[in-house]
Amino acid sequence: MANEKPINNDSVGRTFLVVFILCLVCSIVVAGAAVGLKPQQQEQIQLDTQRNILSVAGLLQPKMTAEEIQSVYKERIEPKLLNFKTNELSDSTSRYDLNNELRSEETSIALSPAEDIAKIRRRANSAEIYLVKDETGKVSQIILPVYGSGLWSVMYAFIAVDVDGVTSRGITYYAHGETPGLGGEVDNPQWKAQWPGKKLFNEQGVPAIKIVRGGATDNPFGIDGLSGATLTSNGIQHMFDFWLGDNGFGPFLKKVREGALNNG
Numbered sequence: 208m209a210n211e212k213p214i215n216n217d218s219v220g221r222t223f224l225v226v227f228i229l230c231l232v233c234s235i236v237v238a239g240a241a242v243g244l245k246p247q248q249q250e251q252i253q254l255d256t257q258r259n260i261l262s263v264a265g266l267l268q269p270k271m272t273a274e275e276i277q278s279v280y281k282e283r284i285e286p287k288l289l290n291f292k293t294n295e296l297s298d299s300t301s302r303y304d305l306n307n308e309l310r311s312e313e314t315s316i317a318l319s320p321a322e323d324i325a326k327i328r329r330r331a332n333s334a335e336i337y338l339v340k341d342e343t344g345k346v347s348q349i350i351l352p353v354y355g356s357g358l359w360s361v362m363y364a365f366i367a368v369d370v371d372g373v374t375s376r377g378i379t380y381y382a383h384g385e386t387p388g389l390g391g392e393v394d395n396p397q398w399k400a401q402w403p404g405k406k407l408f409n410e411q412g413v414p415a416i417k418i419v420r421g422g423a424t425d426n427p428f429g430i431d432g433l434s435g436a437t438l439t440s441n442g443i444q445h446m447f448d449f450w451l452g453d454n455g456f457g458p459f460l461k462k463v464r465e466g467a468l469n470n471g
Contacts, residue, residue, distance in 0.1 A: 253301075259379055260284060261279060261283075266279055284337050285346075291332055294458045303333075305335075308332070309331055315329045315331045316330055322454055323449075325448070325450070327356065336456075346370055346468050347369075348367050348369055349367070350365050350366070352365055355443075357385050357438065358386070358436070358442065359386065361383075362382070362385065368460065373408050389433065390439030392433045392436065401431060405427060409428070414451035414457065415428040416430065418430050418440045418443050
């Protein structure tokens with residue numbers, strides 16, 4: 208009995224068993240939390256979208272509560288689905304998800320290098336746009352989602368367009384990874400303040416907005432480039448060249464200029 212070896216409770220096998228059990232428990236906790244929090248996450252994403260849409264439409268007031276944002280959005284904003292093939296509008300649903308649309312060849316198209324001036328690779332066959340109503344219930348502006356590559360990231364924005372189908376009413380970038388103080392100046396209120404009143408198209412209906420140094424001075428089509436951020440400025444230019452063109456919202460806005468919204 209004196210020669211019996213003591214039991215080694217710190218064996219490698221026991222260590223791996225403890226680690227495995229801990230990892231399993233942690234995985235279950237994390238997965239449960241993710242599933243449990245998903246409804247709240249989706250609600251917050253929707254609220255952020257509504258806040259950005261109200262902001263670019265000029266309807267967001269300081270210190271608005273979530274309930275107030277949802278109320279104003281419901282009263283003044285009408286989401287619609289735009290079919291890029293027919294340029295017709297239909298009622299939108301909460302199921303529309305741009306990322307899901309882009310993953311499927313049935314709901315999106317690949318862009319050729321010549322077409323892909325915004326460097327987005329694919330374009331969905333439809334887009335969720337937003338009609339903004341005035342206090343009488345008449346459509347006063349259209350909110351269009353646009354996006355394209357900057358220096359470091361894909362930049363996502365909403366552009367507000369007057370019902371004349373030509374005049375910008377405002378812009379807001381709601382997601383990007385550009386350098387703070389340089390390309391990140393797309394968030395600067397002074398830069399965004401240049402957009403209201405600018406003409407997106409010339410008299411011939413050709414996209415005409417230009418991002419250039421000193422572009423805002425006495426130029427109905429000009430927006431000042433971002434100082435020290437040439438590549439980001441170029442990305443913004445290419446973004447609008449694409450989305451105002453034939454593969455983007457250009458044909459739809461042509462119909463707007465011809466009175467499509469007024470004719471129902």
